[in-house]
Amino acid sequence: MDETQFEILPVTLVNQHHDQIDDSISAKFADLKDSELSVDSFSFYTSVSAVFSSRIEGENIELDSFVKHKLMGVQFTPDHTQKIDDLYDAYQFARQSALNADTIKQAHILLTSHILQKHQQGVLRTGNMFVTTSNGKIEYVACAPGSLAAELDKLYNDIAALISTQLTIKEVFFLLR
Structure with a gap:
């Protein structure tokens, strides 16, 4: 995964993350029902x-x-x-x-x-989108409508790169963190 180029996904910490994951994770995951x-x-x-x-x-x-x-x-x-x-x-x-x-x-x-x-x-939406708290404060502001298509293109490119990359189970769990 180190050589895969992503536009959004940060992979700089993948090796440090691998060191923290127990090697038995594959067997534990296979046991899930x-x-x-x-x-x-x-x-x-x-x-x-x-x-x-x-x-x-x-x-x-x-x-x-x-x-x-x-x-x-x-x-x-x-x-x-x-x-x-x-x-x-x-x-x-x-x-x-x-x-x-x-x-x-x-x-x-x-x-x-x-x-x-x-x-x-x-x-794609054409208006601004945000989430407010119960007292009316803005808690989250979504991507501006003018940037939405470009940001989604980055996401789709990263998805395509992930699909074409053979990932280890540790890399999968790194991406899910």
Whole structure:
């Protein structure tokens, strides 16, 4: 990975990171199993991710309710589950698709189908975006719209470089840190 050129990903600390990772990580990772609750059409861990990602975004749903909804078909009002269903569908789509600009666009369409108007789905935003705290202070400012296309190009280039690079498990965990 040292010779791979990235536009965004910082790899200067990869060797130091390798020294801190136990060599048994490959065996431990291979021993991981999916939850017994998972079946062909349902993944417990995808549900966990969807619920907790949605809760970070302010959606009010409990994991227990969503698992019952997905696994047992328990019906809730659409506004209670629809956005999380969309996120779950986007996760499942991403899991089964090649990672590139086109599939990221498709995932965005799935993800925003009940959030954004149709003409805003799968396209770059043209306005500023920020996140505020409960008392109105700006906590995070997203990339300026004028820089968004160039920054996404850098991301897509790094993704392509990663896909074409044979990574060790330690390098994978370095990138996930």
